[in-house]
Amino acid sequence: MRTKPANLIYILPNLFTAASIFAGVFSMISAVKGEFNQAAWLILLSLIFDGLDGRIARLTNTTSRFGVEFDSLADIVAFGVAPALLMYLFVGYEFGRFGIVASALFVMFGAIRLARFNVMTSSSEPSVFIGVPIPTAAVFISLLVLLFNKYGFKADFAMVIMILSIVVSLLMVSNIRYPSFKKIDYSPKHVMKLFVVLLFIALLIFVFPIEGFTLLFIIYILYGPLRALILLAKRIVKK
Numbered sequence: 001m002r003t004k005p006a007n008l009i010y011i012l013p014n015l016f017t018a019a020s021i022f023a024g025v026f027s028m029i030s031a032v033k034g035e036f037n038q039a040a041w042l043i044l045l046s047l048i049f050d051g052l053d054g055r056i057a058r059l060t061n062t063t064s065r066f067g068v069e070f071d072s073l074a075d076i077v078a079f080g081v082a083p084a085l086l087m088y089l090f091v092g093y094e095f096g097r098f099g100i101v102a103s104a105l106f107v108m109f110g111a112i113r114l115a116r117f118n119v120m121t122s123s124s125e126p127s128v129f130i131g132v133p134i135p136t137a138a139v140f141i142s143l144l145v146l147l148f149n150k151y152g153f154k155a156d157f158a159m160v161i162m163i164l165s166i167v168v169s170l171l172m173v174s175n176i177r178y179p180s181f182k183k184i185d186y187s188p189k190h191v192m193k194l195f196v197v198l199l200f201i202a203l204l205i206f207v208f209p210i211e212g213f214t215l216l217f218i219i220y221i222l223y224g225p226l227r228a229l230i231l232l233a234k235r236i237v238k239k
Contacts, residue, residue: 013067014070016049020074023046023049027039027042027046028085028086031090039142040145042082043138043139044139047138047139050078050079050135054071072118075110075135076114080106080107080138083137084104086145087103090145094158095158095159095162099162102162102169105165106165114134129178129180131171132172132176132221132224141164141168144164145161147214176224177228
């Protein structure tokens with residue numbers, strides 16, 4: 001009798017992982033039907049489920065090798081194939097084989113990013129990510145679709161999405177470091193600063209939801225290369 005609750009707790013994080021896959025598949029179906037806004041929002045929903053499954057597993061002490069592998073397979077569907085298909089059907093088809101290559105590149109490099117993460121990550125949570133995380137890249141593509149749809153940029157700036165998708169694909173397999181935010185300093189001297197930042201972000205997103213999220217992801221993606229360039233410049237100056 002006592003083993004049943006434990007088994008149910010073990011299943012709980014995997015249910016959120018399954019929900020992430022479902023949202024990713026639903027996104028692909030929506031993209032095929034031409035419902036691009038819905039497809040993009042479903043990828044963002046997958047991000048929420050993806051964030052919940054790991055945290056619930058750690059809170060309930062039900063982390064497992066199966067869960068890690070299941071999560072990776074879910075990520076390649078929801079954050080690899082789904083955004084690549086969305087990008088191709090939204091603008092990629094206009095560029096023929098180049099559009100196919102850009103979409104395939106996103107999936108392949110995303111898979112490499114996931115494989116490298118699984119190999120390099122130990123049981124402890126990483127303080128930094130090596131390369132842009134695949135969920136970040138996927139949501140970035142989704143936000144571009146939402147932004148371009150909202151302002152009607154698709155006709156004139158379709159190539160911009162293609163170029164940015166290739167750039168973010170390359171960043172996924174790069175050695176550039178990005179903060180993971182999993183080990184935030186909650187000491188009293190930092191709590192107030194964190195509160196102010198989070199409050200500002202919440203208000204920005206409330207007033208400009210799509211623009212606010214897009215700006216945040218652009219800042220995060222640019223942070224890695226800019227930090228790397230600053231560190232390189234400092235080393236050159238020291239020499």
